Amino acid sequence: MRDIRVAVIPGDGIGVEVVPAGIRVLEAAAAADGRFRFAWDHFPWGCQYYLENGRMMPEDGLEVLRPYDCLFLGAVGYPGVPDHVSLWGLLLPIRRAFRLYVNLRPVRLLPGVPTPLAGRSPGDIDFVVIRENNEGEYSNMGGRLYQGMAQEVAVQNTVFTRFGVERVIRYAFELARKTGRRRVASATKSNAINYVMPFWDEVFAAVAREYPGIEAEQFHIDALSARFVTHPHRFEVVVASNLFGDILTDLGAAIAGSIGIAPSANLNPEGEYPSLFEPVHGSAPDIAGRGIANPLGQIWSGAMMLEHLGFPEAANRVLGAMVAAIQAGVTTPDLGGRATTEEVAEAVCREVAKGS
Numbered sequence: 001m002r003d004i005r006v007a008v009i010p011g012d013g014i015g016v017e018v019v020p021a022g023i024r025v026l027e028a029a030a031a032a033d034g035r036f037r038f039a040w041d042h043f044p045w046g047c048q049y050y051l052e053n054g055r056m057m058p059e060d061g062l063e064v065l066r067p068y069d070c071l072f073l074g075a076v077g078y079p080g081v082p083d084h085v086s087l088w089g090l091l092l093p094i095r096r097a098f099r100l101y102v103n104l105r106p107v108r109l110l111p112g113v114p115t116p117l118a119g120r121s122p123g124d125i126d127f128v129v130i131r132e133n134n135e136g137e138y139s140n141m142g143g144r145l146y147q148g149m150a151q152e153v154a155v156q157n158t159v160f161t162r163f164g165v166e167r168v169i170r171y172a173f174e175l176a177r178k179t180g181r182r183r184v185a186s187a188t189k190s191n192a193i194n195y196v197m198p199f200w201d202e203v204f205a206a207v208a209r210e211y212p213g214i215e216a217e218q219f220h221i222d223a224l225s226a227r228f229v230t231h232p233h234r235f236e237v238v239v240a241s242n243l244f245g246d247i248l249t250d251l252g253a254a255i256a257g258s259i260g261i262a263p264s265a266n267l268n269p270e271g272e273y274p275s276l277f278e279p280v281h282g283s284a285p286d287i288a289g290r291g292i293a294n295p296l297g298q299i300w301s302g303a304m305m306l307e308h309l310g311f312p313e314a315a316n317r318v319l320g321a322m323v324a325a326i327q328a329g330v331t332t333p334d335l336g337g338r339a340t341t342e343e344v345a346e347a348v349c350r351e352v353a354k355g356s
Contacts, residue, residue, distance in 0.1 A: 002036040007068040011046040013283025014293035015074020021295035021345035022302045028352040033314045047078040056089030062097045071276040075283035098273035100266035103131035107252035112326035115257050127235040131245025132168040135159050138242040160196045165203045172239035173211045181236040185217040187224045187244045258334045260294030263301040277301040291340045294332040321351030
């Protein structure tokens with residue numbers, strides 16, 4: 001029996017509602033599998049913690065998290081705390097300190113989920129987006145001069161390193177090779193952003209030459225966004241910079257039916273630090289506390305955690321249980337249903353147990 005230690009950070013808004021649902025399903029998966037068990041430690045860090053302590057997490061927060069096998073996060077951000085304060089005070093420091101340079105986000109239309117794209121079925125939308133997660137447009141470099149004055153200046157520096165760009169692109173090609181996918185697409189804007197984007201293109205082309213059996217495609221971000229809508233079936237693996245990957249995956253979640261379903265994994269592929277698993281959706285303060293948040297993004301993120309830990313069968317059991325619950329009509333309002341967060345979690349748990 002393998003013991004898995006997980007640090008739980010529900011965070012803000014609907015995070016405190018969907019994280020318990022995700023934990024319930026993971027516990028059901030552990031019981032059905034029998035090879036592992038979880039030990040959960042909860043940390044009440046987030047915007048409320050900030051309002052009480054002036055920080056999103058304690059000064060030694062990263063040291064506290066370091067020994068865990070994985071991190072399970074709900075959402076970050078809430079009215080009353082500026083978004084740049086909440087994000088840079090919790091999630092981004094974890095991503096950087098723990099070298100979680102791969103943000104892996106599946107875009108898959110699940111059976112039973114309606115898509116806004118006419119004439120598309122589940123087999124037509126099934127790809128992964130790999131977002132560079134440590135540098136690029138989210139590099140913490142820049143500043144402001146003459147704040148509040150007529151001549152105010154704001155400068156934000158974008159930093160791309162060959163080391164950082166090459167490792168995430170190589171991860172994309174290795175993932176394609178390992179999973180039998182035949183295409184890797186890259187998103188840039190090298191016709192207008194004339195230093196860092198051509199640099200990314202050059203590194204992409206150089207890495208692609210090492211994988212002759214995989215078709216490499218380079219797109220401008222605007223054209224690629226349009227093709228997500230018009231030709232989603234063409235994509236298998238997409239790799240993009242921090243900002244472009246962030247935007248593309250929200251679009252991907254939309255064409256896959258709901259951002260409430262979309263999962264993500266923040267990975268340190270070398271295993272030197274704990275990886276972090278979180279849904280793509282935010283804290284959704286407009287529905288927080290109403291018990292109607294879709295927990296499937298959190299649950300699917302938990303399935304990704306199981307796969308990362310070396311239990312692909314358990315991960316597939318959870319994903320299959322999600323599909324079964326959806327097809328049985330147990331869905332939250334964002335998918336056109338009337339079920340509560342708790343009811344969806346309970347339905348998925350029942351299906352996990354059946355699968356054993």
